[in-house]
Each structure stands twice: as structure tokens, then as C-alpha cells.
Amino acid sequence: MKKSFGAVLAMMVAATAGCGQPTAEGRLGTQGTRSVRSYASFQQGDRQIVRIRFKDERQLETLSKLGLDLFENVDMQAGTVDGSVTARDEASLRQAGLTYQVLQRPAQVMEVAGSFMAGYHTVDSLYADYRKLVEAAPGIARIQTLGKSLQGNDIILIRITSKPEADLPGILIDSGHHARELPPVEVSFRLVSHLLSNYGKDERITRLIDTRDIWVVPVVNPDGRKNVESGDAWWRKNMRRNADGSQGVDINRNYDDHWTQGNNRGSADDFHGTAPNSEPETRVMAKVFDMKKFNVSVDIHNYGGMVLWPLGFSKEKTKDEVTYQKLADKMTKPIRYRAGSISRTLYNTYGDFSTWQYVKHGTIAFGIELNDSGFSPPFREVDEDWNEWRDNLLYLIDISADPRAAAARL
Numbered sequence: 001m002k003k004s005f006g007a008v009l010a011m012m013v014a015a016t017a018g019c020g021q022p023t024a025e026g027r028l029g030t031q032g033t034r035s036v037r038s039y040a041s042f043q044q045g046d047r048q049i050v051r052i053r054f055k056d057e058r059q060l061e062t063l064s065k066l067g068l069d070l071f072e073n074v075d076m077q078a079g080t081v082d083g084s085v086t087a088r089d090e091a092s093l094r095q096a097g098l099t100y101q102v103l104q105r106p107a108q109v110m111e112v113a114g115s116f117m118a119g120y121h122t123v124d125s126l127y128a129d130y131r132k133l134v135e136a137a138p139g140i141a142r143i144q145t146l147g148k149s150l151q152g153n154d155i156i157l158i159r160i161t162s163k164p165e166a167d168l169p170g171i172l173i174d175s176g177h178h179a180r181e182l183p184p185v186e187v188s189f190r191l192v193s194h195l196l197s198n199y200g201k202d203e204r205i206t207r208l209i210d211t212r213d214i215w216v217v218p219v220v221n222p223d224g225r226k227n228v229e230s231g232d233a234w235w236r237k238n239m240r241r242n243a244d245g246s247q248g249v250d251i252n253r254n255y256d257d258h259w260t261q262g263n264n265r266g267s268a269d270d271f272h273g274t275a276p277n278s279e280p281e282t283r284v285m286a287k288v289f290d291m292k293k294f295n296v297s298v299d300i301h302n303y304g305g306m307v308l309w310p311l312g313f314s315k316e317k318t319k320d321e322v323t324y325q326k327l328a329d330k331m332t333k334p335i336r337y338r339a340g341s342i343s344r345t346l347y348n349t350y351g352d353f354s355t356w357q358y359v360k361h362g363t364i365a366f367g368i369e370l371n372d373s374g375f376s377p378p379f380r381e382v383d384e385d386w387n388e389w390r391d392n393l394l395y396l397i398d399i400s401a402d403p404r405a406a407a408a409r410l
């Protein structure tokens with residue numbers, strides 16, 4: 001499945017001339033109206049979508065440290081990665097000796113405005129739909145609030161098992177760490193919906209719900225997501241007010257593993273926060289591991305078409321490399337995603353969720369980058385994502401009893 005880049009345009013509109021602050025500085029607040037004109041970041045400055053070239057791993061490492069809004073579609077073979085950049089970012093790219101090609105200018109981007117969010121859940125409508133699903137599935141599903149985000153929004157858990165007291169093998173599925181990545185939240189919703197509506201009808205699904213303990217956290221970062229809903233379409237982080245006047249911590253860089261090596265510039269899109277686990281959203285996710293042991297986990301992101309695994313902080317292989325590789329090979333074969341460790345496939349990451357889970361808890365922790373054409377592609381792409389991931393997600397639930405033994409059998 002090869003999608004065009006074009007749909008990403010639908011997100012980025014109406015950048016105001018002369019308002020050239022870099023990301024997160026001088027923001028005007030988040031309560032904009034939901035008209036098309038309010039979309040995309042007067043606050044973030046006039047941005048272009050660019051494809052940046054890097055010659056080798058060292059140059060990619062340099063690039064990853066500039067604190068730019070890099071996307072997750074790194075192509076090691078071609079030596080390219082896309083990002084959204086301000087004029088100031090472009091100057092720092094040039095200073096670092098990196099070349100880039102403009103894929104979309106703000107003016108082009110404005111032409112296709114208007115379809116953003118069509119079809120997608122808001123946080124509120126998603127939570128309401130989850131409540132309905134769970135109410136219709138008594139005995140096999142529960143919904144609870146795990147904790148509150150920084151701005152007081154609920155971070156919810158949907159737990160699916162017919163034997164909650166039995167301490168069955170656990171799998172954790174989460175989405176919505178990164179606010180602007182819309183399809184992952186829909187894919188986890190479709191999974192829950194598929195499981196609950198097929199219990200007692202489909203033999204395999206019935207067996208999985210009777211023999212596994214499936215935990216789903218659908219929106220890790222509800223504040224950031226609500227900010228995207230209100231028009232700030234490129235927003236990635238949470239809504240923390242930082243001491244330097246910038247805003248937002250990247251929750252997926254805030255976990256307590258190799259945290260000190262992360263990005264300490266508040267305005268960076270991968271700002272790691274003021275301390276490990278400084279963010280309530282991070283602490284909620286960490287707390288989940290005090291409640292249950294997870295043998296397998298899946299952290300869903302977009303885009304780039306990749307299956308990733310630890311380590312993030314090093315290119316070293318772990319003792320579970322063969323397990324990861326075999327399971328990933330099985331999953332990627334029918335869908336032609338790329339597969340590899342985070343640091344060898346993307347760039348080094350510090351304090352990311354997958355690596356934290358693996359290092360601290362031994363969880364076989366996958367991160368996936370859906371193969372979308374942008375962060376908020378036309379809603380029909382969610383159907384393709386779901387078609388690609390339905391069997392793989394069921395497979396991961398199945399092998400959560402013992403993923404290492406399952407890999408050894410492959």
C-alpha cells in the first residue's frame with residue numbers, strides 16, 4: 001500500500017504571515033473555534049513540509065538533536081525524513097549542512113483545507129462510544145479512569161477478559177501519546193469493538209477473551225488531542241507550560257529510562273520534560289505496570305509503515321532481538337512494513353515508552369507506525385490500517401501467554 005503524501009495537507013492551513021515563532025512559543029491559548037480558519041498554528045509559525053536528506057547515521061543523529069518537528073517516516077536506505085519547519089528551523093538545517101526539498105508550502109496547504117477531522121472521534125465522542133460498547137458487553141469488559149491528565153481530563157482504560165480475578169496473561173495496547181496522530185486512536189477503538197462484538201460468535205475471539213487479560217489505553221494524551229481538535233493540527237506534546245515560556249512535554253520522551261540524554265529544550269517537539277516521569281500522563285502509564293504484568297505490548301503511532309522495538313537509546317541488540325525480529329517478520333510479511341529496532345530504524349530516542357517497558361519490566365514491547373499518508377489522513381485510510389492490523393493485533397493477543405516461546409516456534 002503506497003499512499004500519497006497529499007493528505008497531510010488537509011491539516012495545515014492559514015499560517016499567518018509575519019508570525020514566525022517556532023513551535024510552542026508565544027502561543028495564544030487553545031480555545032480557538034473549530035472553523036477551518038483556526039487550524040494549524042498561527043502559534044507555531046509559518047511552516048513548510050520538507051523532506052530532509054542525511055548522508056549517514058551520524059548526520060541523522062545530528063539532525064535528530066536539532067529539536068525540529070521530525071516525522072517518524074525515516075527512510076534509512078534513501079537517507080530521508082520529513083518534517084514541518086519554520087524559517088528558523090530551516091536556518092539551523094542549513095547551518096548543520098543538511099539539504100532539504102520543500103514538499104508543501106503553506107499556500108498550497110491552504111487549498112485543501114476543510115476535511116480535517118471528518119470521520120474521526122473527538123476525545124469526548126470516543127469516550128462516550130467506549131462507554132456504550134462496554135455497557136453492551138457485561139461480564140467481559142470494564143471501563144475505568146486510570147488518572148487525570150495535566151488539565152484534568154480522564155485517561156481511561158478498557159479492560160477485556162471474562163475472568164478478571166484469574167490473573168490471565170496480560171497485553172497492553174495504547175494509542176494517543178502524540179496528539180496529532182489521529183488514526184492510531186481509531187485502530188485501538190476498532191480492535192475493542194471487534195473483540196466485544198464477536199465474543200460468543202467467533203471461536204478464536206471467544207477463546208482470547210476467556211484466556212487473556214487485554215488492557216487498552218486509547219488516549220494517553222487527551223489534553224494534546226483536545227488541542228488538536230480545537231485547531232492546532234500539528235500539536236504533538238502535552239499542554240505543560242514550560243518555565244522558558246514554551247509549551248508541551250513529549251510524553252513519549254518522559255519515561256524513566258536514559259531520560260537525561262533526551263532533548264532539554266522546551267520549545268523542541270521532543271522536549272523530555274523537567275524530570276523523568278514529570279508528567280501526570282507518564283505517571284498514569286507507569287502506574288498501569290503496578291496493576292498488572294504485561295508480557296506483550298503495542299504502542300500505536302503513525303505514520304511511516306514500521307514495526308519497531310527497543311532499544312531506543314542504543315543500537316545494541318538485546319537478548320530478545322531474535323524474538324522481536326521473528327515476531328515482527330511474521331507481522332510485516334503480509335503488509336510490507338519495515339521492521340527493526342527504534343535506534344537502528346529511526347534515530348536514537350531517550351525516555352520512550354517501548355524501551356522503558358522492556359528495560360524496566362521485560363515486556364516484549366512493540367511500537368508501530370501505521371502506513372498512513374499523514375498524521376490526519378482522509379478517514380478511509382483508517383479502514384486500510386484496520387485491515388492491515390486486525391490479524392496482527394489478534395495474533396499479539398494470542399501469543400501474550402508466552403511471546404518468546406511463540407517466536408521460537410516460528
Ligand SMILES: [Zn+2]
Nearest residue numbers: 178181301302
Ligand atoms: Zn508518534
